[in-house]
Amino acid sequence: MPLTAEEAFDLSKQFRDLAITLGNYRFANWKTLTPTQRRDIEDEEWSLINSSSDMITKAVGLALDESETSVDSINKSAKKAKSAIKKLEKVSQIITVAAAAVGLGAAIVSKDPGAIAKNAKLVLDATKTLPA
Amino acid sequence: MRHPQTSPIFMKLKILFCSLLLLGLTQGCVDLKAIQDFANISAESAEYTTLVDRYLEFPNRQKRYQPEDRHAQLEAMAQERLSRKTELLLRHDVIEEYMEALGGLAADEIVDQSEELSQLTTKLQNQAGTSPAETEAFGKIAGVLTNAIGDKWRKRQIQELIERSNGPLQTILNSLKQIVVEGFGGDDQNEQFAIQSYYRTKITQSNDPAGIAALMEWQERREENLAAHTQAIQAYAAILEKISEGHQKLYDERNDLAKAQLIQQIKKSAKELKDILDTIKKI
Numbered sequence: 506m507p508l509t510a511e512e513a514f515d516l517s518k519q520f521r522d523l524a525i526t527l528g529n530y531r532f533a534n535w536k537t538l539t540p541t542q543r544r545d546i547e548d549e550e551w552s553l554i555n556s557s558s559d560m561i562t563k564a565v566g567l568a569l570d571e572s573e574t575s576v577d578s579i580n581k582s583a584k585k586a587k588s589a590i591k592k593l594e595k596v597s598q599i600i601t602v603a604a605a606a607v608g609l610g611a612a613i614v615s616k617d618p619g620a621i622a623k624n625a626k627l628v629l630d631a632t633k634t635l636p637a
Numbered sequence: 638m639r640h641p642q643t644s645p646i647f648m649k650l651k652i653l654f655c656s657l658l659l660l661g662l663t664q665g666c667v668d669l670k671a672i673q674d675f676a677n678i679s680a681e682s683a684e685y686t687t688l689v690d691r692y693l694e695f696p697n698r699q700k701r702y703q704p705e706d707r708h709a710q711l712e713a714m715a716q717e718r719l720s721r722k723t724e725l726l727l728r729h730d731v732i733e734e735y736m737e738a739l740g741g742l743a744a745d746e747i748v749d750q751s752e753e754l755s756q757l758t759t760k761l762q763n764q765a766g767t768s769p770a771e772t773e774a775f776g777k778i779a780g781v782l783t784n785a786i787g788d789k790w791r792k793r794q795i796q797e798l799i800e801r802s803n804g805p806l807q808t809i810l811n812s813l814k815q816i817v818v819e820g821f822g823g824d825d826q827n828e829q830f831a832i833q834s835y836y837r838t839k840i841t842q843s844n845d846p847a848g849i850a851a852l853m854e855w856q857e858r859r860e861e862n863l864a865a866h867t868q869a870i871q872a873y874a875a876i877l878e879k880i881s882e883g884h885q886k887l888y889d890e891r892n893d894l895a896k897a898q899l900i901q902q903i904k905k906s907a908k909e910l911k912d913i914l915d916t917i918k919k920i
Contacts, residue, residue: 510815511815514815521830524830532837532841535841547834551703554831555703555707555714558695558699558714558827559714562718565718565725565820566721568815568820569721569725571812572812572813574805575804575808575809576727576728576805582805583731583734583735583738583802585798587737589794590738
């Protein structure tokens with residue numbers, strides 16, 4: 506079973522905890538340890554802390570892999586939204602709607618029910634030309 | 638066909654009728670300023686990539702403390718981290734891009750067509766049988782209707798955007814938060830270990846009081862720098878949490894973006910985000 510980002514982060518903590526435990530032991534027993542023993546323990550501490558850092562590198566990579574699909578999805582959404590903004594910025598579509606709205610206003614003022622209905626439909630049709 | 642003479646009462650009725658019509662059409666116009674502010678500050682927050690640089694530099698900083706025979710391993714680690722730099726930065730970029738798009742849709746400017754409407758009114762003035770009062774009234778009606786239609790369109794676009802994006806956005810924000818807290822935060826803990834181990838070993842081995850004092854001073858300085866970085870990590874994690882919470886609220890209430898309680902919450906989220914961003918920039 507492949508490792509998950511969460512498991513890799515957990516392992517990095519365990520390596521770090523072991524390095525800290527060894528370090529505490531080395532300083533607590535400094536006087537009773539021989540120089541060689543101190544050096545050997547210190548060497549193990551660096552191995553453990555580097556294993557922890559390596560595991561972090563691995564975990565970050567896994568977290569990136571695990572969210573890759575979502576990144577693609579958001580990218581598409583953002584592009585679609587930005588393209589929609591550009592579409593709405595096209596003045597001609599707005600003018601079509603505005604002109605139809607003015608026609609509706611004129612029909613309302615003239616109290617002509619047929620013209621009101623006709624122009625209301627034009628407003629509706631013009632609105633449909635706006636990008637979905 | 639003879640049109641009836643326009644009386645003051647008839648004019649009032651016309652105005653009342655038009656007002657009712659406009660009222661009906663403009664119902665549901667939404668104040669999107671709060672969403673725009675929230676999206677803009679979220680986009681600005683996502684631009685902060687200093688932590689990524691420090692993550693990439695971590696193995697090289699470790700060389701200060703670790704024996705030379707460890708340097709090759711640290712260089713390999715640096716290479717591996719560097720190979721994911723683009724993907725790491727992409728998480729920031731994608732949140733920024735998305736928030737810019739959301740903010741753009743929520744911005745009033747995209748439906749401000751006052752100049753075009755003014756040209757339309759001028760054209761009407763030249764039409765036979767249109768009185769100046771009517772021209773002015775038509776222009777106003779056109780303006781209100783255009784804005785109402787634009788607002789309605791924007792609202793629908795925002796609803797759809799929030800609806801289809803919330804799931805993947807939450808995944809990216811959670812993943813980035815995990816990387817920041819456990820990855821970058823884990824690096825800080827490892828660096829703390831390295832600083833303490835290195836200086837404590839040197840200090841314990843030394844018999845020179847002046848040398849010990851200098852070493853202690855350096856240790857303190859390194860630890861202060863590291864503490865500031867840890868503070869930046871915590872602040873950035875809080876930023877990601879606020880963006881996540883704010884967007885979730887928008888998603889939960891996407892069918893009623895005009896809800897007063899939602900607007901208040903989003904305004905509060907934007908304010909909190911700005912405060913944290915100001916803090917992190919000072920670190």
